[in-house]
Amino acid sequence: MKIEFTINGKKAAWDVAPDDLLADTLRAHGFLSVKKACNTSCCGLCTVWVDGQPTLSCTMLSARANGKTITTLEGVQMEAEEFAKILTSEGAEQCGFCSPGFVMNVLAMKKELKNPTDEEIIHYLTGNLCRCTGYMGQLRAVKTYLGVNSAQ
Amino acid sequence: MSKKVIGQKKPKIDGMALATGKPAYTDDIANPNALVVKLLRSPHAFARIKSIDTSRAEKLDGVEAFFTYKDVPQTRFTLAGQSNPEVSPYDRLILDELVRYVGDEVAIVAATDEKTALKALKLIKVAYEVLDPVLDFEQAADNPTVVHPEDNVHLNFEIGMEKSKNIVATDIQVVGDIDKELSKCDVVTEGVYYPQAQAHAMMETYRAYTYMDPFGQIVVVSSTQVPFHLRRHVARALELPMSKVRVIKPRIGGGFGGKQTVSGDLFAAFVTYKTGKPAKIIYDRQETFTCTTSRHAMRLKVRIGADQEGFIRVIDLDVLSDTGAYGEHASTVLGCVGHYTLPLYSKMRAIRFVGHAVYTNKMPAGAFRGYGATQGTFALESTINKLAHELGMDPTELRLKNIIREGETALHWEDGTRLGSTALDRCIRKGKEMIGWEEKGLRRRVGPHKVRGLGMAVTMQGSGIAYIDTASAEIRLNDMGDYVLMHGATDNGMGADTILAQMAAEVLETEMDHIIVRSLDTDYSPYDPGSYASSGTYVSGSAVVKAAENLKVKILEEAAHYLEVPVGEVELTKEAVHWVPNAGEDRLNGDANPKPKAVSLVELAERSVLGSGKNQLVGQATFGSEISPPPYVAGFAEVEVDQETGKVDLIQFVAVADCGTVINPNLARIQVEGGVAQGIGMALYEDVKYDKQGRMLSDSFMQYKIPTRKDVGTIRVAFEESYEPTGPFGAKSVGEVVANTPAPAITEAVYNAVGVRVTDLPITPEKLFMRMSEQNS
Numbered sequence: 057m058k059i060e061f062t063i064n065g066k067k068a069a070w071d072v073a074p075d076d077l078l079a080d081t082l083r084a085h086g087f088l089s090v091k092k093a094c095n096t097s098c099c100g101l102c103t104v105w106v107d108g109q110p111t112l113s114c115t116m117l118s119a120r121a122n123g124k125t126i127t128t129l130e131g132v133q134m135e136a137e138e139f140a141k142i143l144t145s146e147g148a149e150q151c152g153f154c155s156p157g158f159v160m161n162v163l164a165m166k167k168e169l170k171n172p173t174d175e176e177i178i179h180y181l182t183g184n185l186c187r188c189t190g191y192m193g194q195l196r197a198v199k200t201y202l203g204v205n206s207a208q
Numbered sequence: 209m210s211k212k213v214i215g216q217k218k219p220k221i222d223g224m225a226l227a228t229g230k231p232a233y234t235d236d237i238a239n240p241n242a243l244v245v246k247l248l249r250s251p252h253a254f255a256r257i258k259s260i261d262t263s264r265a266e267k268l269d270g271v272e273a274f275f276t277y278k279d280v281p282q283t284r285f286t287l288a289g290q291s292n293p294e295v296s297p298y299d300r301l302i303l304d305e306l307v308r309y310v311g312d313e314v315a316i317v318a319a320t321d322e323k324t325a326l327k328a329l330k331l332i333k334v335a336y337e338v339l340d341p342v343l344d345f346e347q348a349a350d351n352p353t354v355v356h357p358e359d360n361v362h363l364n365f366e367i368g369m370e371k372s373k374n375i376v377a378t379d380i381q382v383v384g385d386i387d388k389e390l391s392k393c394d395v396v397t398e399g400v401y402y403p404q405a406q407a408h409a410m411m412e413t414y415r416a417y418t419y420m421d422p423f424g425q426i427v428v429v430s431s432t433q434v435p436f437h438l439r440r441h442v443a444r445a446l447e448l449p450m451s452k453v454r455v456i457k458p459r460i461g462g463g464f465g466g467k468q469t470v471s472g473d474l475f476a477a478f479v480t481y482k483t484g485k486p487a488k489i490i491y492d493r494q495e496t497f498t499c500t501t502s503r504h505a506m507r508l509k510v511r512i513g514a515d516q517e518g519f520i521r522v523i524d525l526d527v528l529s530d531t532g533a534y535g536e537h538a539s540t541v542l543g544c545v546g547h548y549t550l551p552l553y554s555k556m557r558a559i560r561f562v563g564h565a566v567y568t569n570k571m572p573a574g575a576f577r578g579y580g581a582t583q584g585t586f587a588l589e590s591t592i593n594k595l596a597h598e599l600g601m602d603p604t605e606l607r608l609k610n611i612i613r614e615g616e617t618a619l620h621w622e623d624g625t626r627l628g629s630t631a632l633d634r635c636i637r638k639g640k641e642m643i644g645w646e647e648k649g650l651r652r653r654v655g656p657h658k659v660r661g662l663g664m665a666v667t668m669q670g671s672g673i674a675y676i677d678t679a680s681a682e683i684r685l686n687d688m689g690d691y692v693l694m695h696g697a698t699d700n701g702m703g704a705d706t707i708l709a710q711m712a713a714e715v716l717e718t719e720m721d722h723i724i725v726r727s728l729d730t731d732y733s734p735y736d737p738g739s740y741a742s743s744g745t746y747v748s749g750s751a752v753v754k755a756a757e758n759l760k761v762k763i764l765e766e767a768a769h770y771l772e773v774p775v776g777e778v779e780l781t782k783e784a785v786h787w788v789p790n791a792g793e794d795r796l797n798g799d800a801n802p803k804p805k806a807v808s809l810v811e812l813a814e815r816s817v818l819g820s821g822k823n824q825l826v827g828q829a830t831f832g833s834e835i836s837p838p839p840y841v842a843g844f845a846e847v848e849v850d851q852e853t854g855k856v857d858l859i860q861f862v863a864v865a866d867c868g869t870v871i872n873p874n875l876a877r878i879q880v881e882g883g884v885a886q887g888i889g890m891a892l893y894e895d896v897k898y899d900k901q902g903r904m905l906s907d908s909f910m911q912y913k914i915p916t917r918k919d920v921g922t923i924r925v926a927f928e929e930s931y932e933p934t935g936p937f938g939a940k941s942v943g944e945v946v947a948n949t950p951a952p953a954i955t956e957a958v959y960n961a962v963g964v965r966v967t968d969l970p971i972t973p974e975k976l977f978m979r980m981s982e983q984n985s
Contacts, residue, residue: 073323075323083235084240088229088231088236089228089229089230089231091233091411091412091461093411093412093413093461093493094493094908094909095492095493095494096493096908096909096910098908098909098910099411099909101411128229129228129229130229133228136227136228136229137224137228139227140223140224140227140228141224143223143227144219144220144223144224144227145217145219145874146874146878147217147219147220147223147703147872147874147875147877147878148878149220149223149226149227150220150462150701150702150703150878150882151226151410151411151412151459151460151461151462151700151701151702152222152223152225152226152227152232152459152461152701153226153233153410153411153412153461153462153701154411154461155226155227155228155229156229159227159228159229178917178918179918181917182916182917182918183916184917185411185909185914185916186411186917187408187409187410187411187462187464187882187886187914188411188462188701188702188878188882189878189881189882189885190878190880190881190882190883190884190885190920190923191881191885191917191920191923192881192920192922192923192925193874193877193878193881194917195917
């Protein structure tokens with residue numbers, strides 16, 4: 057079947073099978089920032105935006121992308137670099153495998169929450185697992201990025 | 209002399225690429241046309257394959273190859289990447305007629321795409337003779353079931369194997385007269401502990417991509433911590449000459465010791481070997497949970513004797529370790545339970561360590577950050593905490609009274625090694641201050657049914673493996689005056705490439721931008737066993753420092769020759785080598801030659817590769833140590849227990865580490881925070897569970913709960929630096945030691961809060977609630 061949609065600002069028409077999952081389809085088309093690590097919507101690594109909303113692409117059928125606007129990390133490199141500079145200055149990317157999904161969710165959070173508290177930040181990002189960092193460095197980086205450095 | 213690069217918070221040199229999602233990992237660089245390899249796995253914990261019918265599957269379009277146990281070489285090997293020769297028993301075949309755990313491999317399928325490969329798996333019919341498994345590791349020895357009945361298991365070393373009894377390894381050490389010394393003790397404290405199997409749960413699951421290169425070499429691009437060991441294992445298992453296997457390590461999405469044991473690489477390599485075609489294998493999360501390795505579950509019986517003043521005189525440790533269906537890391541993890549706990553305390557008069565590792569029909573255990581020290585620390589430090597209560601002493605004072613100090617030796621170190629560096633006393637004092645030990649008190653009621661408790665523990669690890677680990681490094685002055693550093697330390701995300709570049713830059717008086725770091729390709733990189741045993745900073749780092757010093761000497765000699773001045777009167781800077789007459793003190797007096805001569809590094813480099821020079825400058829070094837300097841951590845936990853539900857909330861965890869000189873404060877801090885989080889997971893949430901048939905129940909992130917960012921409280925980290933005289937710039941390791949204190953510190957905090965000492969991890973709410981209820985009834 058054919059799906060027509062927008063990927064990172066460009067119109068696209070791809071052939072997909074009815075049981076293809078979006079994360080696999082995106083990787084097959086070279087959007088390699090999209091990582092898979094659980095296949096059960098538990099870890100957040102495959103996060104992309106569907107019509108601007110953070111969405112787990114490992115459990116979304118590719119067919120459902122028809123008519124939608126999909127954004128991967130490849131499509132928001134300017135914003136990603138701005139945050140990545142802060143994240144890496146904390147050393148909090150570590151192995152980096154969870155970074156793409158995490159960064160997508162952080163960028164979405166910045167648009168959605170104004171002056172969030174620590175609790176709100178942590179809650180928003182709970183679905184993004186990381187096994188390397190213990191999360192503290194990520195929190196420091198996010199707070200710097202959002203300009204909310206008040207001690208809580 | 210003050211350092212320019214060492215001690216700086218340098219970002220990881222690969223950080224921006226990774227954080228912005230650039231292709232860098234194994235599956236990002238695999239050939240899209242590679243055959244997809246999938247494995248049919250045993251549904252039984254113990255069975256003999258009677259027949260395999262692949263006829264229906266073979267008719268499927270797109271299936272390229274099938275292999276069963278009848279098709280594979282018969283040389284047994286191990287998947288452990290620990291040393292050469294390996295200490296682990298060679299008890300595996302690529303595929304075996306006997307399957308020894310639920311998930312053990314039965315057949316290999318290679319197809320043009322994943323869906324076809326998965327479909328083919330479903331069409332294979334296997335008839336099994338189902339055998340009685342041994343699932344309870346306390347019942348494994350002398351069980352009627354023998355997990356490895358075959359007679360061709362190969363051992364390179366005597367490790368105390370009694371295969372007919374399912375005993376893989378035996379380790380016994382006795383110093384002094386235990387019974388006599390115990391009889392002299394005023395207090396004897398005992399305990400039995402069950403640290404559980406823990407999953408590594410690194411974010412990038414196990415994977416490899418293989419292809420045949422034009423020279424007939426099988427190239428394995430692998431998410432591995434042990435490229436050189438992997439090369440050996442592939443060659444042995446496939447019965448190939450060593451020169452026919454090459455391993456390339458791209459960026460790695462975490463390992464934590466899991467990738468110190470080889471996983472699917474051999475299957476893909478075998479497919480490429482047989483078909484000549486590129487192949488890739490990617491374990492999904494379920495396979496990663498159920499068909500790789502975990503931390504060894506153990507039972508530890510501890511007896512500690514002390515006198516009335518609180519001097520610990522005797523430690524008696526009896527350890528039973530569940531190594532599962534294959535013996536990867538069985539004897540070495542077992543030994544490390546004692547190696548990395550007994551030398552913590554130096555006032556002892558007798559120690560006894562009796563350890564056994566046994567086979568069971570469960571997923572193999574393997575290397576996991578901490579490597580036996582984690583389990584040993586949980587048992588020993590829990591018992592020390594118990595002893596403090598019995599003595600009526602503050603547990604921090606009990607430690608300060610007994611911990612080993614610089615220049616002292618430990619009973620366990622029978623060669624009389626003296627400790628070169630420790631700041632553990634300062635770590636303990638700093639941690640007390642940070643958590644508010646004195647002000648808060650060990651137990652505080654904070655609500656009608658909420659109580660807070662404090663607890664602490666200390667730990668040590670090693671820095672590389674003494675006498676065994678060596679690392680080599682090479683640094684070349686390139687034709688245009690920049691450098692390329694080639695090393696074999698296997699950066700799997702922690703930043704080894706970055707800190708090694710910092711060390712080289714410091715020695716060569718240059719900036720990190722001037723150094724290209726290349727690692728790792730077994731055909732190009734100098735030998736290094738890999739990233740394990742906390743060896744990166746200390747072992748690989750020492751090799752890099754020596755190689756850089758070697759190159760620096762050559763640069764200075766070449767420059768002095770060119771400038772026609774004495775070699776003692778030249779100095780290296782980022783850009784050039786300068787002639788500084790009477791270099792040193794006189795230079796400051798202003799009586800130096802007013803027009804010092806210099807040769808730029810670019811000119812010197814250019815000369816070395818062309819024209820009259822013809823002597824490209826390369827620094828090289830190999831480093832191995834006769835000691836393994838211990839890093840230390842003092843860990844402090846503050847928990848809040850809900851007495852109505854048994855739920856434990858971790859309020860904060862304070863970890864104060866002595867890793868010698870801190871090479872990169874950011875990366876070291878993240879190591880501590882991340883290791884503590886894994887320890888918190890082990891203490892409170894994580895558990896590899898099986899059903900009665902031996903099928904693993906915890907096979908996804910829905911059943912197996914690693915901590916999310918809501919589950920770790922606040923992790924606070926500080927460093928108390930010591931100076932390790934044998935380390936690079938005074939540094940020791942930091943990677944593993946950080947995972948060990950949370951379990952004993954948190955269980956002690958829970959005990960202080962509600963009076964229940966949990967000895968079998970994790971401390972789940974239901975477990976704690978039941979124990980509180982039992983205690984109250």
